[in-house]
Each structure stands twice: as C-alpha cells, then as structure tokens.
Amino acid sequence: MSVAAPELTDVQAIVEQVWSSFLGEAEPLLPQPVPAGAPFPAEDAWSAAITVNGTDGGWSGMVTVELAEKVAFSLTAEMLGVEDVEDGDVADAVGELVNMIGGNIKSLMPGPSALSLPVVAAGRAAHSSEAVEVARFDGLWIGQPVRVSVHVTSIGEN
Amino acid sequence: MTVRAMIIDDSRAMRSILRRILTGLEFETSEAGHGQEALDQLTAGPVPDLCLVDWNMPVMDGYTFITQVRANPAWRNVTLMMVTTESEQSQIVRALAAGAHEYVIKPFTPDAIVEKLEILGLTSKGIPA
Numbered sequence A: 001m002s003v004a005a006p007e008l009t010d011v012q013a014i015v016e017q018v019w020s021s022f023l024g025e026a027e028p029l030l031p032q033p034v035p036a037g038a039p040f041p042a043e044d045a046w047s048a049a050i051t052v053n054g055t056d057g058g059w060s061g062m063v064t065v066e067l068a069e070k071v072a073f074s075l076t077a078e079m080l081g082v083e084d085v086e087d088g089d090v091a092d093a094v095g096e097l098v099n100m101i102g103g104n105i106k107s108l109m110p111g112p113s114a115l116s117l118p119v120v121a122a123g124r125a126a127h128s129s130e131a132v133e134v135a136r137f138d139g140l141w142i143g144q145p146v147r148v149s150v151h152v153t154s155i156g157e158n
Numbered sequence B: 001m002t003v004r005a006m007i008i009d010d011s012r013a014m015r016s017i018l019r020r021i022l023t024g025l026e027f028e029t030s031e032a033g034h035g036q037e038a039l040d041q042l043t044a045g046p047v048p049d050l051c052l053v054d055w056n057m058p059v060m061d062g063y064t065f066i067t068q069v070r071a072n073p074a075w076r077n078v079t080l081m082m083v084t085t086e087s088e089q090s091q092i093v094r095a096l097a098a099g100a101h102e103y104v105i106k107p108f109t110p111d112a113i114v115e116k117l118e119i120l121g122l123t124s125k126g127i128p129a
Helices: A008-023 A069-080 A087-108 B012-024 B035-044 B062-070 B089-098 B110-119
Strands: A045-054 A061-068 A113-115 A119-122 A132-141 A144-152 B004-008 B028-032 B050-053 B079-084 B102-105
Touching (some): A008 A069, A008 A132, A045 A087, A087 A119, B012 B028, B012 B110, B035 B050, B050 B062
Antiparallel strands (some): A045 A119, A061 A144
C-alpha cells in the first residue's frame, strides 16, 4: 500500500519560506543532505511537534522540527527582536515555527483535517514505534543543523 | 487619527513580529493570548479599530472569537483580519463568511500585512524601517 506523503521539494519550499519570511535572507538556510536513518547531528537540541488529525478520509500525520540549541536561541532572539532570551521564549518561538511549517504541510495533503497545538521540548524529538518517516529535510543555519520530518502513524491508515 | 489594533495570538514571538510591523506604522497596539482574553479586553474597552486574529489558540480559537464579535452589534465597526497557518480554501471561506474582512496566511512578510491594511483603508504608509 502506498503512503500518502508530501513531496520533499514541497516540504523544503515551505521550510525555506518560513525561514526567509521571519529570519531574513542575510543568513540563508542551506540544504544539507543527511543519510536516511542518521541521528540528528547535534548533542544539545530543541524539538517541537504538531499533529494533523484527519477526519472522513483526510490525511493524518505528525510534523517535527529539531534544531541545534544555538539555532533555537538565535531564531528566538530574531523573532522576538531582542538579544537575550530564556527557555520559555525558545519554547514559544519554536512552537510557532512548527505551527507554521505544520500548517502549510497540512494544506498540501487531502482534507478535512485539523491542526493540533504544538508541543515543544528541550531535547530530541520522540516518535511512536509505529511512526513511519515519509519526508525529511535537513539543513544548516548559522552553521548548525536543522531537521524537519514528516511521519505518519500507520501506513494502513493513510 | 491613530489606529488601535489588538493582536490575538498564543505565540509571544508572533505577537512581537506583528507588533513591530504595526508600531512601525504608528498604530497603537494591545495583545491577547487567546480569543477569550481578547473578548474580555473588548468588553472592558477601549474597542480597537482592528483585530489581527490567529486561528488555532487554546481556550478560545480565532474562528469562535470572530463569530462572538460579529454577534455583538456594539463591535460591528471592528475590522477583523485572520493571520493564521490555516490555508485551506474551505477554512478561508468559512472565516470570511463568519465576518473576517481579510485573511493572511503565515508565513507572511511585512509587505503582505501592509498591503492588506491598505486594502482595508487603515494605512497609506509604506513599510516600517
């Protein structure tokens, strides 16, 4: 059975659009291909997840963002327009980031569906053992890793 | 006359981005973290000229907020602009039918916000520095 999934080029376009809209063009987000299955290449990371819950045949999935800690703090400072940020600020900004990316990925997929509120954590993203990765974008921003992944919970449900 | 705008979004980062755009246009701004908080502020006054409203928020979402505002004749002059990641056509139609005047999809640029404000006749100024 085929798995309904967004195209990687579409995911990348969405991520790059979010980045350029809110973080400017001065420091671009550069694609950085990483082999499938490779762990996120940063020891200190922040992550956020948002789920798309389909109804009546609509697509369901989860979008996660993983950021090196330096990326998380830098983008938060940029979005808030301040120099010093705290963990609560980072949670807020990273949550909004995954909200924007997840919302735009949702629009690519068959509806109807609803977007959850984001969940943010200091650390790597966790996934259900049944989750299947269907698209992933890896990039570098300010020389540090950024990863956006799309998972579906069960192949049979999509 | 100074335009009074209320920014309704559960993200402080997003409120900060929108606040910088609006204050650059010399708007007066206030903020709320969800629809119910915004309704409470409307009730307490002063009533803003413009509300920028996110869709997905805890406690009360933006769609419910718009229907509540439109149900109260005292707030009929409030201009409502959705600013949200909800980009499906059906959602846009639903929000406009409920009483939203304009709809901006995140991510946006400052130019996109200013363009919508100009359409609404709320500013003729350029992009803030």
